[in-house]
Amino acid sequence: MDPTVDQVADIALAVYEKLAPLLDPTRVVVGVSNRHVHLSQEDLGILFGLDEFDLFRQVRQPGEFAAIQRVNVHGPKASFRDVRCMGPCRAKTQVELSLTDCHTLGLAAPITQSGHLDQAAMIDIEGPMGTISRPAAMVAARHIHLGPTHAAALGLSDQDLVRVRFDGIRGGLLDHVIIRVKPAWVPEIHLDIDEANALGLGQGAFGQVVV
């Protein structure tokens, strides 16, 4: 059977992602993260009565995906409806917001790294089978996903901090970008909507790591 157009695109992307860092390891593609929710296995069961998420769309990082499941999140001042869940399940439930979102909801959530929820703000998360309150609301600190080979090419290790330069009418340089390294990861800088809009960047723009 011939491969589908989508399969060809997937293969082309995979090849590109492997080759790009060999050409210029400082060049990283931008992934813009809108507000989204990760759920623990237990909370997925409570909110949806499911053992695992259903796939809506793959994202750039292998194994990660946008789920069909969506939730409503409620803060003291406002709510957001139909916030996308991301699969697979995580150890801890986490609601990733922008600072603009926090202001709208009336929450004071910390700017922190994924999974570091000691200071996370309480938030109500509503699914079709119930509502839970969790210390889960945070603003993701900007970070770059890298595979180990790519990180080594840049002389970088997990948790290192770098600066990243962006061109364009709203160009600039962002400090304190956290390097995250895992074997499966492809190079990508994750910014939230505030950061992307402030720098005039869309999905698929490129930045340059300043080591």
Added chain:
Amino acid sequence: MDPTVDQVADIALAVYEKLAPLLDPTRVVVGVSNRHVHLSQEDLGILFGLDEFDLFRQVRQPGEFAAIQRVNVHGPKASFRDVRCMGPCRAKTQVELSLTDCHTLGLAAPITQSGHLDQAAMIDIEGPMGTISRPAAMVAARHIHLGPTHAAALGLSDQDLVRVRFDGIRGGLLDHVIIRVKPAWVPEIHLDIDEANALGLGQGAFGQVVV
């Protein structure tokens, strides 16, 4: 009659604003601009039946003020209610939005300088006496207000571009900041909510001009 607390504060601020650039002319205070509306004299009449705005609150730039009057603005996808008007009247009606606001409203507005409305997007503006459609929606290009003495101390002129550095966990450097010079102006960099949140800056934070 003794001066009021507010009068003392105003005088202290005025003295500070005059002295600060003498100490370090590269240091500029941040003014964060939420979405707001300037109206022409004619449009103020149409929407409110008034000849001039009523003062709600002075802002840092002498002569400029937040008005009591507020409007609703309507885009193809959504509306914002109670958007603050800024006085006094301008030659042209102008609706200043963030890129996040544009996305919410469903508008494609240009990033441009105040008053440069050739490419501005059409938007409906509703006041108590009616609704008008104007090519008025824009995203304000980041800029610095300076008085002539201060500009001269930095070797800068109106329309020059500089970069501005900000410290902190979300620190960074913004390119393409437009220098604006008028006799009455005090030093201040104007950022929109996207930019302020992306850099982790609040009202009254400081940046450093990199000439």
